[in-house]
Amino acid sequence: MQATVVLNLHSNKTRKYLEELPRMLAERGIETSAMHLLEGSDGVTKTVKKAVKNGATHVIVGGGDGTMAQAVNALAHTQTILGVLPLGTGNSFALTLGIGDDIEKALDIIAAVRIVSVDLGVVNKKYFANFATIGLPSEIAASTDRTLKNFVGPLAYALGGIKPFFQHRAFKAKIKADDNDLKLKTQQMVIASGRFFGKKPLTPEANITDGRLAFFTTSGVSHLEIARTYVAMGMGLSGWLPDAHRFSAKKITIKTKPKQPLSIDGNAYGTTPARFSIAPLALRVLVASTFNDDA
16 A cells, blocks of 8 residues: 555654654555655645645545544545544544554554545534534633643543633523424533544444434533533443433534534634534545444
C-alpha cells in the first residue's frame, strides 16, 4: 500500500511516535508517498484535499477526533480511503471503527486493508466524523487546555470542565426530528453519526452505517443532575437516567434560547440554531476485523 500521511503535531501522542512512525509503517509494507506535519488541525482539510486532488488512494491521518473532523470534510464522497491513527486525547471515532487507542493495532488495521463505507454527520453544511455537542459539553471542550490534555489525557476534560460546570446555565430548546417535536429545558445535547461518545456508546442503537443520527439529552438541569448524567454516560448507563431523552432520526433541527455554543468532534463550530442531517456511507475508511456495521 502507498499512502499520504498527515499528522497533527498538537495531538496528544503524535510527538511520542513521530520518530518511530516511518519504521513502523515500513515494517507493515506501507509506503509513504508524502508525510505532512501540521501545527494543529486547521490545515488538515486543505492538506488532505490536495492529496485527493493529486490522486492519493489512501490517506493516513494521525490525531484526535477534532483532526478527523477536518479530514472527513476533504474525503467525503471521494474514492480516497482514510486510515485512522488515534493520536488524540479522545479517540471516539477510532473506537467506533473498532480501532481504539493502540497505535500498533491501528497500524496493523491499516495494513490489513479492510475497507468499509460509513456515514458522516452534517451540521450547518459541515461534515463531522462522529459527534456534535450543544451547550455545556461544547463549553467544556473549549475550556480544556491543549497542554493539559498532553499531560493528563482524558482527565483534562474533567479538570477543564469545573468552571463551565458551575457557570453554565440551562437553556430552552425546540427540537424537530423527522416528524416529531420535542420541547424541554436542558444543559446539553449530543448528536452522533457514530457509535461512541467518549469511551462508551452514546445510545445502545447508535450506529455509523444505518443512515441515522443518534440524539441524547436530559431534562435535569441542577448541578446534581448534571453530575449524575456525566457519571452515567461515563459508565455506559445513560439509558437508565429517568430524565433521559434519546432517539434516532435522519434530520434534526435544534433551536435554543439563548443561543448555545456548537462543537463538532470537540472543535468549536459556531452557535445554534443547528440543522443536522446524515450523509449515508459518504466516507471510505479502514476498519478493524471486529468492526460490525450492524452495531
